[in-house]
Amino acid sequence: MSDTSEKTQVSAAEEGKQVDAPPAPVSFFDPALKDVRRSVALGWARMVLTLCVFVLCVLSLFWSSQFKVQEHLPNLPVWVVDFDGQLDPYQNQSQDPVVGPAVTDMVSSILNASTQTVGFAIKSPAEFDYDPVAVRQGVYDEHAYAAVIVNAGASALLRSAISNGNSSYDPTGAVEFVIISARDENTYLAYITPALDSLERAVLADFGPRWVQTVAQESRNISRVPQAVNPAIGFSTLDLRPFAPAVATPAVTIGLIYLIIIAFFNFPFLMPFHMQFMKGNHPPLKIGQWLAWRIISNIAAYFFLSLFYSFVSLAFQIPFSNDPAPDTVSAANPNAYGRGSFVVFWMLNWVGMTALGFPCENMAMVLGFPWSSLFLIFWVITNVATGFYPLDLAPGFFRWGYAWPLHRIVEALRTILFGKHSRIGLDFGVLFTWIAVSICFYPVAAFIMRWKMKRGW
Numbered sequence: 346m347s348d349t350s351e352k353t354q355v356s357a358a359e360e361g362k363q364v365d366a367p368p369a370p371v372s373f374f375d376p377a378l379k380d381v382r383r384s385v386a387l388g389w390a391r392m393v394l395t396l397c398v399f400v401l402c403v404l405s406l407f408w409s410s411q412f413k414v415q416e417h418l419p420n421l422p423v424w425v426v427d428f429d430g431q432l433d434p435y436q437n438q439s440q441d442p443v444v445g446p447a448v449t450d451m452v453s454s455i456l457n458a459s460t461q462t463v464g465f466a467i468k469s470p471a472e473f474d475y476d477p478v479a480v481r482q483g484v485y486d487e488h489a490y491a492a493v494i495v496n497a498g499a500s501a502l503l504r505s506a507i508s509n510g511n512s513s514y515d516p517t518g519a520v521e522f523v524i525i526s527a528r529d530e531n532t533y534l535a536y537i538t539p540a541l542d543s544l545e546r547a548v549l550a551d552f553g554p555r556w557v558q559t560v561a562q563e564s565r566n567i568s569r570v571p572q573a574v575n576p577a578i579g580f581s582t583l584d585l586r587p588f589a590p591a592v593a594t595p596a597v598t599i600g601l602i603y604l605i606i607i608a609f610f611n612f613p614f615l616m617p618f619h620m621q622f623m624k625g626n627h628p629p630l631k632i633g634q635w636l637a638w639r640i641i642s643n644i645a646a647y648f649f650l651s652l653f654y655s656f657v658s659l660a661f662q663i664p665f666s667n668d669p670a671p672d673t674v675s676a677a678n679p680n681a682y683g684r685g686s687f688v689v690f691w692m693l694n695w696v697g698m699t700a701l702g703f704p705c706e707n708m709a710m711v712l713g714f715p716w717s718s719l720f721l722i723f724w725v726i727t728n729v730a731t732g733f734y735p736l737d738l739a740p741g742f743f744r745w746g747y748a749w750p751l752h753r754i755v756e757a758l759r760t761i762l763f764g765k766h767s768r769i770g771l772d773f774g775v776l777f778t779w780i781a782v783s784i785c786f787y788p789v790a791a792f793i794m795r796w797k798m799k800r801g802w
Contacts, residue, residue, distance in 0.1 A: 403723050410730040410739045419464040420737040421536060424492040425452045426468045426480050432497035444499035444519050444578055447552040451544065452493075463490070463540040481673040484523045485585050487766045491537050492523040493544065503573060507560060510569035516579035520548075523583050527763035530588035532735050545580045553577060585675055586763045596658045597758045598733055601751060602725060604654060604694065608702030609721050611646055612709045636788055643706065644699055651695035659687060669764055679764035690761050693773070697754040700776040701728070703783030710794035728752075750779055 371377055429445025430436060452465050466489075473479035480492045499519040506514035522541050526533045556577045560567060567574045619639050622630040630638070659665060665687040670676030680686035705724060709717040731739075731746025732755045739746070746752050757772035759765050 399719055399722075403719075403726055407726045407730045410734055410743055412740060414738045415461045417738045417740075418461050418536060418540075421532070421735075422464040422466055422489040423537070423540065424466055424468045424480065424483065424489045425449060425495075426470055426473065426477075426492060427495045428470050428475070428477055428497040429495045429499045430497065430501065431470050432475060435498045435501045440500075440504065442500040443556070444503065444552070445495040447578075448493065448495050448520060448544075448548055451548045451551060455544065455547070462543075463536060465540075465544075478673050481523050481583070481585065484525055485672040485766055487525075487528065490524070490528070490532070491541060493541070494521045494523060495519070496521060499578065503577060506570045506573035507563075507567070511573075512570055514570055514573050516572050516576050517581040519578035520545075520580045521583055522580060523585065525585045525765060527586035527588045527759055527765050529735050532738070536738075541580075541582075548580075549576055549578070583675055585673065586679070586765050587675070587677055588763065589677055590663070592661050593658075593663050593762055596663060596762065597755055600657075601732065601754060602729065604651075604698055604754075605701050605705075605725055605728060605751075606721075607650055607654065608647065608698045609705040609709075609724075611643060611650070611702055612706045613714075615642070615646065632791075636791055639791075640784060640787060643702065647698045647702060648695055651698045652691055654698070655687070655691040655694050658690070663762065665690065665762075672766075676764065678762070680762065681760050681764050681767060681769075686761050690758070693754065693757050693761065696773060696776045696780070697750060700750045700779035700783075703780060703787070707783055707786055707790040710790040713794070713797065748775055750776055 373382075425448065427442075427445035427449050429442040449467055452467055455462060456465055468480075473483070477494050477496070480494055483489055484492050496519060502511075502514065503516075503519065505511055524533060524537060524541075553576060557574060560574055619635070619642075622635055622638070629635075664678040665680060666684045667678050667680045667686075668683050669681060670679035682689050701724070705717075705721065708720040712720060727746075728749055728751035731743060731749045732751030736743055736746050736752070753772040753775045757769045760767045760769050760772075
């Protein structure tokens with residue numbers, strides 16, 4: 346029995362009125378609870394069914410983003426460019442190149458095979474104006490996930506090493522893999538690097554025996570340069586923007602989930618303070634000014650919350666003060682904005698939190714509790730599915746993910762932290778669009794909330 350009920354009964358007894366005793370508790374199966382049991386059972390069943398359907402539908406969005414990934418591997422382009430014998434001083438050699446054709450022929454056989462692999466594409470050097478650096482630039486600009494460059498002197502230097510006994514010959518100078526793992530370290534680890542390793546093994550297994558046979562037929566002295574016989578050629582890897590350090594992982598992946606959650610809980614924690622303008626022994630604030638206060642105060646709250654969220658990355662020594670680096674040169678943690686990178690990082694988290702938070706607040710007002718919690722689950726899952734996983738490997742249905750807030754935040758963060766190809770203007774533009782649309786809908790959501798409150802919903 347509540348304190349209010351007890352006080353009412355005591356007051357009635359003091360006035361001499363007859364007070365009915367509260368009904369005695371009964372067992373669950375008492376006939377008096379027959380109608381209540383039926384109502385509760387039906388309500389419970391409807392709610393559980395609703396939650397089950399919600400779980401099935403919303404979680405399917407997450408699972409389906411990774412559905413049949415193997416079939417979408419060709420959407421990860423990998424260029425193969427053969428410069429062998431194409432550039433001075435290696436043009437017009439007396440003998441035809443052997444290294445370049447060995448690589449391109451193996452790629453052709455892989456493409457003709459039925460096995461699913463990444464999107465190998467043999468490109469002509471003319472497409473890059475016979476400039477290997479232009480190939481690197483294309484990878485940096487994210488036109489391809491990787492490139493296989495057969496260097497111009499691959500065959501000539503190999504033959505020269507055998508003929509002249511050049512003991513300084515380095516087999517790994519024949520072919521170069523160009524990647525940019527900071528673009529999406531998980532995709533490179535799971536798909537790109539294994540595909541390149543497989544190509545390397547296949548080329549070496551095919552080229553090695555044929556080259557040994559050629560050298561043996563020419564009766565060359567192989568003791569002076571054994572590396573020119575085995576392995577004869579090798580592969581080096583140039584990672585334009587390596588993903589490092591490991592502590593940066595939360596900042597561009599799982600840690601961003603907390604950005605959404607913090608933004609969501611801004612509403613229930615601050616709403617009691619907002620309501621003080623509307624309730625109490627004072628005239629209520631005008632609705633328009635009340636809504637303006639809520640919007641401005643929320644943006645201010647996100648300003649400080651995003652700052653302290655950003656402090657976590659700074660405290661754990663994620664680099665924020667390194668100088669930028671040239672696009673086609675490998676560099677570890679070149680920050681896009683030098684010493685100003687932390688400020689840009691903070692501003693991105695502020696705008697991102699606002700873009701993620703206002704939709705949460707709007708839906709909290711429209712749906713109310715506990716239904717707004719379901720929207721939070723939907724919001725987290727759709728943003729994670731499109732932000733943490735490459736949309737190139739997702740079914741075409743997920744093209745809308747390019748406009749989702751977290752996708753733009755992750756892309757901009759990788760630009761700031763690792764100096765990858767920048768689309769930061771587009772990233773901020775999409776986030777500001779989310780904010781503008783949410784603010785325009787804000788008065789509508791507030792009206793729905795007041796309408797439901799007046800009707801006791």
